[in-house]
Amino acid sequence: MAKNAIPGFKTGGGVLSKVVGTAVVLAVLVIVVKHPSDAADFVKTVFGWIDQIATFLREL
Template identity: 50%
Template sequence: MAKNPYPVMNTGGGLLPKVIGTLVLIAVLTLVIKYPADAAHWVRGLGHVIDGLVAFLRALFG
């Protein structure tokens, strides 16, 4: 049988990444439910960071 020229990625992963991902998801949901105003400020701040990066890249390559 011939070898596959396109190796298949291993998407299974171990138990630890799944546990960490689940804990992060629970933490984010808890934050949004208990402190919605703070979560909104953080998302708005992230939007400002992204806008700044876009402006920087436009100035750099434009």
């Protein structure tokens, strides 16, 4: 049995899953390159949401 290159991730998989994964990565890369400020604002917003959820859970 071979070891996984990255722990927690399967190295196998079907062709369709690899194609979809590659397409998603390329789409994100294109968006970041074409619209870097919008991408940065989106990431800041998402991390703000995560911080708010963590604060809420700590308050429970």
